[in-house]
Amino acid sequence: MLKKKKIFWQLFPSYLLIIFISLFLVTTYSSNLFTHFYQEQILIELKERAYLIENQISKDFYPLNVDNIRVLTDKISKKILTRITIILPSGEVVADTEEDPLSMDNHTNRPEIQMALSGKDGFSTRFSHTLKENMVYVTVPVYVNNKMTGIIRTAMPSTLIEKTLTKAYFEIILGGLLVAFIGGAINYNLSKKISQPLEQLEHKARGFAAGNLKERLPEFDLEEINNVAYSMNEMAEQLNERMQIITHQNAEQETILSSMKSGLIFIDPQKRITKLNTSAAKLLNLDIEEVYGKKVKDTIKNIEFYKFISRALENRKSIEKEIPLGNDKEKHCIQLYTVPIFDEKEARTGTLIVLNDITHIKRLETIRQDFVSNVSHELKTPITSIQGYVETLIDGDMNDPEEIKTYLGVIKKHTGRLKAIIEDLLSLSRIEQGASGSEVTFETINIRDVLTNAVQTCEQKAELKSIKMNLACNNELKCSVNPLLIEQAIINLIDNAVKYSEESSSVLVEAFRQPGEIVIKVRDHGCGIPEESLSRIFERFYRVDKARSRKQGGTGLGLSIVKHIVQIHKGQVDVKSKPGEGSCFYIHLPEPA
Ligand code: ADP
Numbered sequence: 001m002l003k004k005k006k007i008f009w010q011l012f013p014s015y016l017l018i019i020f021i022s023l024f025l026v027t028t029y030s031s032n033l034f035t036h037f038y039q040e041q042i043l044i045e046l047k048e049r050a051y052l053i054e055n056q057i058s059k060d061f062y063p064l065n066v067d068n069i070r071v072l073t074d075k076i077s078k079k080i081l082t083r084i085t086i087i088l089p090s091g092e093v094v095a096d097t098e099e100d101p102l103s104m105d106n107h108t109n110r111p112e113i114q115m116a117l118s119g120k121d122g123f124s125t126r127f128s129h130t131l132k133e134n135m136v137y138v139t140v141p142v143y144v145n146n147k148m149t150g151i152i153r154t155a156m157p158s159t160l161i162e163k164t165l166t167k168a169y170f171e172i173i174l175g176g177l178l179v180a181f182i183g184g185a186i187n188y189n190l191s192k193k194i195s196q197p198l199e200q201l202e203h204k205a206r207g208f209a210a211g212n213l214k215e216r217l218p219e220f221d222l223e224e225i226n227n228v229a230y231s232m233n234e235m236a237e238q239l240n241e242r243m244q245i246i247t248h249q250n251a252e253q254e255t256i257l258s259s260m261k262s263g264l265i266f267i268d269p270q271k272r273i274t275k276l277n278t279s280a281a282k283l284l285n286l287d288i289e290e291v292y293g294k295k296v297k298d299t300i301k302n303i304e305f306y307k308f309i310s311r312a313l314e315n316r317k318s319i320e321k322e323i324p325l326g327n328d329k330e331k332h333c334i335q336l337y338t339v340p341i342f343d344e345k346e347a348r349t350g351t352l353i354v355l356n357d358i359t360h361i362k363r364l365e366t367i368r369q370d371f372v373s374n375v376s377h378e379l380k381t382p383i384t385s386i387q388g389y390v391e392t393l394i395d396g397d398m399n400d401p402e403e404i405k406t407y408l409g410v411i412k413k414h415t416g417r418l419k420a421i422i423e424d425l426l427s428l429s430r431i432e433q434g435a436s437g438s439e440v441t442f443e444t445i446n447i448r449d450v451l452t453n454a455v456q457t458c459e460q461k462a463e464l465k466s467i468k469m470n471l472a473c474n475n476e477l478k479c480s481v482n483p484l485l486i487e488q489a490i491i492n493l494i495d496n497a498v499k500y501s502e503e504s505s506s507v508l509v510e511a512f513r514q515p516g517e518i519v520i521k522v523r524d525h526g527c528g529i530p531e532e533s534l535s536r537i538f539e540r541f542y543r544v545d546k547a548r549s550r551k552q553g554g555t556g557l558g559l560s561i562v563k564h565i566v567q568i569h570k571g572q573v574d575v576k577s578k579p580g581e582g583s584c585f586y587i588h589l590p591e592p593a
Helices: 009-061 066-079 111-117 160-209 223-259 278-284 303-314 359-395 403-438 447-464 482-498 545-551 559-569
Strands: 083-087 095-096 121-128 133-144 147-157 263-266 274-276 320-325 331-342 350-358 442-447 468-473 480-481 508-515 518-525 573-580 582-588
Touching: 009 066, 009 121, 009 147, 009 160, 009 350, 066 083, 066 095, 066 573, 111 121, 111 133, 111 147, 111 508, 147 160, 160 223, 160 403, 223 278, 223 320, 263 508, 278 350, 303 320, 303 331, 303 350, 359 403, 403 559, 442 447, 447 468, 447 480, 447 482, 447 508, 447 518, 480 482, 482 518, 482 559, 482 582, 559 573, 559 582
Parallel strands: 468 508
Antiparallel strands: 083 095, 083 147, 121 133, 133 147, 263 274, 263 350, 320 331, 331 350, 442 480, 508 518, 518 582, 573 582
16 A cells, blocks of 8 residues: 655645745845856955056156156055055066066966956956966056056955855855755744645544544635535534434344343344344353354354354245254253344345244143043043943843943932043133133131131031041131132142041141241142152142042042132142151242232
8 A cells, every 4th residue: 555644744844945946046146146246346445446546647658657657556556455566568467566577577478467468357366376376367458658567456355255255155155055944944834734634624524423423623724625625514513413323223232132032033144143132042042242243153052053054144034943942951942033134235144044933832732732632541441431331231131120220320420420531621611711810809707717618618528538627727727719729729738638548547737827828738648659650740630649549539620729729819839748657738828918
């Protein structure tokens, strides 16, 4: 990528270069001009001095008065600080303010003298062998009566001119540098004036991009930059409003997603999880924050689920499947449903997976199926017997009244059993309906009265087996119950206690208060229940010993009815039992507040 330069470093050096180039050109031009001008001036001045000297000494040329000339030239030279040389047209030097003329050679071949001899003003810059330095010479011819009588030469050391020029150059350069410095400072300020607001714009733009949309840019002096700042402020305002709407919508969406019972997982075409709600995380035992952006394969270790997702991503239509999830302890049945997501160009952008925990529905389905097969089985036995005996009666000897009586007796027993099963089923269904509806009414009653009624109902059966019934309950103990239902539950428990006890044993029916609850206890000393059956005896039609239960006229529904009645009262029923020692059933009812 091309290396980016700051705008300041673009502007400042360019301006500086322009300043230096222009200063260099101006300085060179002006110093050249000045040198030329100065040299011209020096020549003019030397010429003027020569003419002035001519005025003073021309009278001494004819007749030639060398002494006078020498005195005058010496005098003038001291005043005007100029070397003066007087030369005759023959080239002979008659006077010189710096040297003895007698020691000087003939000057005819000097260029300035040559020019003067030709009648013109002459000049020359050259090395003086007499003075051993560079000199500027100017010569003017002197005419007396139109006849050239001599040449006046004025001279000045060129070092003097060079010194003056050097000083002038130095001042010009100093002035140039001062101008460059001032120009540079102005240029620096100007560049900063442009680059600083741009840097501010850049800084704020970064802030906007980072989400600081409440900040604003100040007003700027430069109109164009101020316009940009105004537009950026407006843009931030609009973005802020939109962000607020989006944040609000997101919060709404999050609330909807997290409050949904169904699990939702959004997966992108690369099989990465882009979103999932609380229910899905709970069902799949995942940490919401941890799985975002990760591949399904690395997060959900369930081959069936992974295969389903792969199939869903390949499919442009919704698909459905039920899969088992969870461990041995807690198994779930999950119904999966996919919704493919497309963008406006019909390109696949992801897939939504909907998860529904149908474990409960599945269990209910199994219970219903078991119930139907159990009921059919329970009803089939007495009906088959009845059918068999009726057929035997039809085919048999109709004249043997004893036989007919025996058969009819068996048929009666089985119809009685059928009736008992149907009655128990009906009451179970009534209780279940009551549990879902609100027709069950509660009243605060004396528990002892309920227990007494139940004991009385079962007394006759107990007496047949010489079983002693004991009742222990405080007269004052009260509880809010449906009296008929609770009495029915206690009757079922006492009936079982009598049914599964040996003759001449005893049954204790007791009620007492415990912190926060009333406990009704039915204790017997009967056959007891094996440990492996304890958790199942409250299921419909479950019996530890089918033959024994049937012989006792049991339907396998008694404890199921008890459980439902207690549930309606928002209580609990449990059992403690040891085979051979007896059983103890407890009904826990919440105490009225
Ligand atoms: P059943 O009509 O067969 O008595 P229940 O639902 O009342 O049906 O009881 C289920 C099973 O629990 C019984 O078949 C019996 O095996 C066992 N059971 C119930 N109560 C007692 C008890 N007090 N002593 C021993 N076993 C019992």
